[in-house]
Amino acid sequence: xxEHVEWSDTEAPAPPATAAVTPADAADAARLxxxxxxPKLQPARDQxxxxxxxxxxxxxxxxxxxxxxxxxxxxxxxxxxxRAGMAVTAAExxxxxxxxxxxxxxxxxxxxxxxxHGLAHLAVAALSFPxxxxxxxxxxxxxxxxxxxxxxxxxxxxxxxxxxEEQGENTDPATDAPGLEAAWRIWARRSATGATKDARRPxxxxxxxxxxxxxxxxxxxxxxxxxxxxxxxxxxxxxxxxQVRDMAGTAAMAExxxxxxxxVTDGSASLLPAEDTxxxxxxxxxxxxxxx
Amino acid sequence: MTSPAPTEPAxxxxxxxxxxxxxxxxxxxxxxxxxxxxxTAPLHDLDARKGSLAxxxxxxxxxxxxxxxxxxxxxxxDFDTGADHEQIVARLIPRIAAQAPRRPAAEHERVARxxxxxxxxxxxxxxxxxxxxxxxxxxxTYVRRDYDFKLIEEVPGPGGTVYLRTTDEAVNVLVGAxxxxxxxxxxxxxxxxxxxxxxxxLADAQLAAEQARYRTVQYSETLRRALEATRRNVRxxxxxxxxxxxxxxxxxxxxxxxxxxxxxxxxxxxxRDETEEPEHKRRAAELVDIVKDCIRRHTQLQSRLLEAxxxxxxxxxxxxxxxxxxxxxxxxxxxxxxxxLPLPVAEATxxxxxxxxxxxxxxxxxxxxxxxxxxxxxxxxxxxEHLGAEMPEPDLIATPDDSRFSEEQLAAAMELLDLPxxxxxxxxxxxxxxxxxGDPDLAYLVALLAVHAxxxxxxxxxxxxxxxxxxxxxxxxELDDPEFGGADLIVGMALLDAAGMAADRxx
Numbered sequence: 001x002x003e004h005v006e007w008s009d010t011e012a013p014a015p016p017a018t019a020a021v022t023p024a025d026a027a028d029a030a031r032l033x034x035x036x037x038x039p040k041l042q043p044a045r046d047q048x049x050x051x052x053x054x055x056x057x058x059x060x061x062x063x064x065x066x067x068x069x070x071x072x073x074x075x076x077x078x079x080x081x082x083r084a085g086m087a088v089t090a091a092e093x094x095x096x097x098x099x100x101x102x103x104x105x106x107x108x109x110x111x112x113x114x115x116x117h118g119l120a121h122l123a124v125a126a127l128s129f130p131x132x133x134x135x136x137x138x139x140x141x142x143x144x145x146x147x148x149x150x151x152x153x154x155x156x157x158x159x160x161x162x163x164x165e166e167q168g169e170n171t172d173p174a175t176d177a178p179g180l181e182a183a184w185r186i187w188a189r190r191s192a193t194g195a196t197k198d199a200r201r202p203x204x205x206x207x208x209x210x211x212x213x214x215x216x217x218x219x220x221x222x223x224x225x226x227x228x229x230x231x232x233x234x235x236x237x238x239x240x241x242x243q244v245r246d247m248a249g250t251a252a253m254a255e256x257x258x259x260x261x262x263x264v265t266d267g268s269a270s271l272l273p274a275e276d277t278x279x280x281x282x283x284x285x286x287x288x289x290x291x292x
Numbered sequence: 293m294t295s296p297a298p299t300e301p302a303x304x305x306x307x308x309x310x311x312x313x314x315x316x317x318x319x320x321x322x323x324x325x326x327x328x329x330x331x332t333a334p335l336h337d338l339d340a341r342k343g344s345l346a347x348x349x350x351x352x353x354x355x356x357x358x359x360x361x362x363x364x365x366x367x368x369x370d371f372d373t374g375a376d377h378e379q380i381v382a383r384l385i386p387r388i389a390a391q392a393p394r395r396p397a398a399e400h401e402r403v404a405r406x407x408x409x410x411x412x413x414x415x416x417x418x419x420x421x422x423x424x425x426x427x428x429x430x431x432x433t434y435v436r437r438d439y440d441f442k443l444i445e446e447v448p449g450p451g452g453t454v455y456l457r458t459t460d461e462a463v464n465v466l467v468g469a470x471x472x473x474x475x476x477x478x479x480x481x482x483x484x485x486x487x488x489x490x491x492x493x494l495a496d497a498q499l500a501a502e503q504a505r506y507r508t509v510q511y512s513e514t515l516r517r518a519l520e521a522t523r524r525n526v527r528x529x530x531x532x533x534x535x536x537x538x539x540x541x542x543x544x545x546x547x548x549x550x551x552x553x554x555x556x557x558x559x560x561x562x563x564r565d566e567t568e569e570p571e572h573k574r575r576a577a578e579l580v581d582i583v584k585d586c587i588r589r590h591t592q593l594q595s596r597l598l599e600a601x602x603x604x605x606x607x608x609x610x611x612x613x614x615x616x617x618x619x620x621x622x623x624x625x626x627x628x629x630x631x632x633l634p635l636p637v638a639e640a641t642x643x644x645x646x647x648x649x650x651x652x653x654x655x656x657x658x659x660x661x662x663x664x665x666x667x668x669x670x671x672x673x674x675x676x677e678h679l680g681a682e683m684p685e686p687d688l689i690a691t692p693d694d695s696r697f698s699e700e701q702l703a704a705a706m707e708l709l710d711l712p713x714x715x716x717x718x719x720x721x722x723x724x725x726x727x728x729x730g731d732p733d734l735a736y737l738v739a740l741l742a743v744h745a746x747x748x749x750x751x752x753x754x755x756x757x758x759x760x761x762x763x764x765x766x767x768x769x770e771l772d773d774p775e776f777g778g779a780d781l782i783v784g785m786a787l788l789d790a791a792g793m794a795a796d797r798x799x
Binding site: 037039075088089090092094095096097098100103111112114115117118119121122123125126129130131132135146147150153156157160170172173174175176178179180181182183184185186187189190191192193194195201204205207216217220221222231239243244245247248249250251252253254255256259261 | 323377412414417418419420424425427435436437438439440442445446447448454622623624625627628629630631632633634635636637638639640641642643644645646647648649650651652653654655656657
């Protein structure tokens with residue numbers, strides 16, 4: 001509390017940029033980072049938080065100091081704004097990072113479960129921001145439900161299965177090489193839900209896995225639960241958009257490129273069915289918005 | 293240590309050795325049949341394993357119960373949800389009880405649950421089955437493959453409930469028509485049914501009608517999936533050709549089937565009424581129920597199809613006519629989800645791991661002090677009130693009665709309009725009579741009721757078994773009135789044949 005008093009004193013004369021950094025400034029910067037570590041805290045609800053955010057934006061020296069504190073703690077600053085607050089996230093190998101083994105115990109033993117949990121997070125993001133415009137638009141709020149995410153992935157799996165069937169491929173995996181099984185089959189094979197004694201979803205079912213992901217993201221301040229329909233409905237927060245856009249999306253893309261997979265799209269159209277350009281021209285004539 | 297000489301022929305000899313299989317096409321057909329065969333295995337397996345249950349269960353025909361269970365689930369699958377677990381168990385019990393009438397009812401229920409749980413395969417983490425079969429790959433090597441399938445799957449319903457649905461595999465196994473086109477198979481079943489009825493072979497007709505119903509259910513299931521995709525993203529679905537075609541096709545299908553099944557219904561009703569033999573009568577009555585159920589399902593399908601257009605327009609407004617934002621470059625579905633799913637799981641996991649590591653945010657690590665730990669461990673658990681907190685008495689506020697007319701006024705107006713069936717009256721006369729009562733509002737109510745009667749709800753009155761119905765007809769006479777304008781309606785009371793309608797409904 002003593003820092004707080006000192007800070008009020010130094011705040012009054014509005015320190016010039018050239019002034020040396022005082023311990024009080026460092027304490028303020030650290031407090032701002034500490035607010036950032038409480039992702040569910042709304043900046044608008046806390047006057048001190050709002051004040052520190054304002055200072056970050058108006059005082060470059062203070063901003064540099066706060067950034068340095070965050071970096072030193074092993075955090076990455078995504079954005080500092082009234083809507084997202086001090087949006088920080090864990091750098092790789094930071095003490096704040098979430099590890100898959102801590103997230104779900106079975107994932108260490110079972111590679112299939114590990115994939116399912118990861119895919120659930122990816123699918124939640126993809127359904128929260130179905131179009132690239134949604135991810136780019138700062139005002140966009142995505143809405144997802146547990147059952148919706150499961151249905152979305154199943155649909156995608158089904159499309160792959162149908163395409164393989166059309167080409168006469170046999171997609172059944174070879175028995176002795178589990179690592180070579182196509183990823184979509186793992187999700188398609190797992191049951192969506194199941195009856196249990198206490199009327200809860202089985203944790204190993206796909207809706208159970210999705211529900212866990214959504215609950216976890218809610219704890220991270222990325223989602224807000226809005227209702228119970230469709231297995232639980234959620235809406236996205238500004239932080240989630242930042243996290244997916246600036247961190248997760250690019251990291252996963254980099255990994256995918258390293259595997260030699262280069263997804264070819266024209267950069268704007270999303271979730272379009274595979275069709276040739278003739279169809280797209282027809283659509284344009286019909287006045288329908290398929291040709292983005 | 294001696295070991296046998298390696299029998300593995302090193303590389304497959306493509307040109308020299310004759311191909312072990314006649315060709316990939318034949319092998320594919322074989323694989324398909326092997327998979328079809330595998331779908332029946334869980335049923336055989338039930339009979340093979342019943343001996344290992346604690347108790348004497350060999351009297352029960354488990355495969356029979358299983359097939360009956362699949363039948364029940366298929367028939368109870370509604371458009372949105374599926375069949376209720378408990379309901380299926382309850383409906384299975386009579387058949388099981390018939391197999392061993394002397395056994396206790398608890399045992400019957402146990403058998404029903406055992407069969408149902410085994411069809412879901414509750415014990416496995418995927419809640420499904422796996423069969424292993426072998427095929428020759430294109431290069432002549434022999435590959436063992438896993439075929440994963442489900443017979444009955446559990447799906448989430450509204451309000452967190454769990455419903456049962458039969459899978460396509462199960463429906464195919466059950467109907468016994470593998471690899472067939474839904475539409476054409478249905479037409480075939482219908483034709484067969486008509487022929488059978490014409491020849492008076494009702495037993496076979498019932499079988500065909502039931503098959504037609506399975507097909508109907510399967511058809512709506514296919515459509516349900518397509519509509520769901522539409523709802524999610526307008527662009528995910530081809531709304532120019534594919535979906536409108538599909539909807540048009542489905543509507544044609546519904547119209548066609550509706551006509552067809554109504555014709556069948558008329559035929560069977562005739563058969564039911566004309567036949568002398570009680571067994572035939574009973575079968576025909578059952579058939580009437582089945583066909584009625586088919587018609588109900590078609591109607592349900594049709595209402596869904598009609599909702600599709602407005603749904604598309606609403607979604608299009610939302611998704612397409614917003615101001616275009618700058619593209620961020622990452623299309624999560626197109627760039628990540630779609631390419632990841634076909635990858636081998638070992639590689640796909642690397643991508644999802646990367647997404648997980650960077651997409652979950654942060655957790656502040658928990659630091660424990662020994663002193664706190666001791667305190668926490670020594671704190672006695674808080675006694676929880678068994679009944680929870682006391683409910684506050686709700687403070688109810690009476691909503692003001694803002695009705696335009698009072699109950700008394702309505703009663704007076706109804707009395708005025710309770711005309712004899714053979715003496716309709718002009719609205720002008722009724723209005724004059726209403727004014728004579730001295731209540732200035734009564735005339736308005738009478739006029740309102742008369743206008744309502746211009747389009748009477750005949751269907752509702754029919755369903756509710758009303759005996760009479762108020763109607764109003766415009767014969768072109770102008771209404772000459774200081775307060776109202778329009779036509780001087782002829783208001784009358786029509787008598788409805790309530791008894792006849794009730795008999796017709798029961799038919």
